[in-house]
Amino acid sequence: MKKLLAVLFSFMTLTTATSASTVARSTVADAVSVQQNDYVEILYFHGKQRCATCIAIEKHTKEVLQKEYADELKKGKVKFRAVDISKKENEALADKYEVTWSSLFVVKHGKKSEIKENMTNFAFSNARKKPDVFKSGLIKKIDQLLK
Incomplete structure (x- = not known):
């Protein structure tokens, strides 16, 4: 009987320790998740x-991000995604x-909202023939949204 109680006590202690560890990990993960919402x-x-x-749009966008926002990219404050709309997974x-x-x-x-800026017309008007205008306009928009 004493052995059974000892085994039960050990099991309960182990379960409690594991649960506490899981809660701690969840709390840290939740905190990181909240911080990553602002980007x-x-x-x-x-x-x-x-x-x-x-x-040209993709090329100049990547150039701007690598030159002007390298730190923000590393920290996750700025992100870039090229999305092929012909692929089913991107529908x-x-x-x-x-x-x-x-x-x-x-x-x-x-955290609770999303501000979308459609820069398509601006990009098509400038990326190829006026890349400096395109780059400065993109920088201005990113800076505005980072505030």
Whole structure:
């Protein structure tokens, strides 16, 4: 009987310690999750085949991010995603942003809200023939949303 009680006591102690550890991990994970909610994401949507302007939009966007926002990228405050809308797994995201062709969005993700800035017309007007105008406009928008 004493052995049975000792085994039960050991089991209960182990279970309690494991539960406490799980709660602690969940709390840390939740805190990290909350911190990661505040970030600016640049979404570049494209199809399978891309024109020269589409390629320029992605190229110049990446250049801006690497040159101007390297620290923010590392910290997760700025993120970039190139999304191929011809792939089935990207349909939901394309639908969310009502995208049917190449597009550029700068989105601020907050804890409870999302601010979407559609920069598609601006990007197509400037990325290829006026890349400096495109880059400065993109920087201005990202800076505005990072505040």
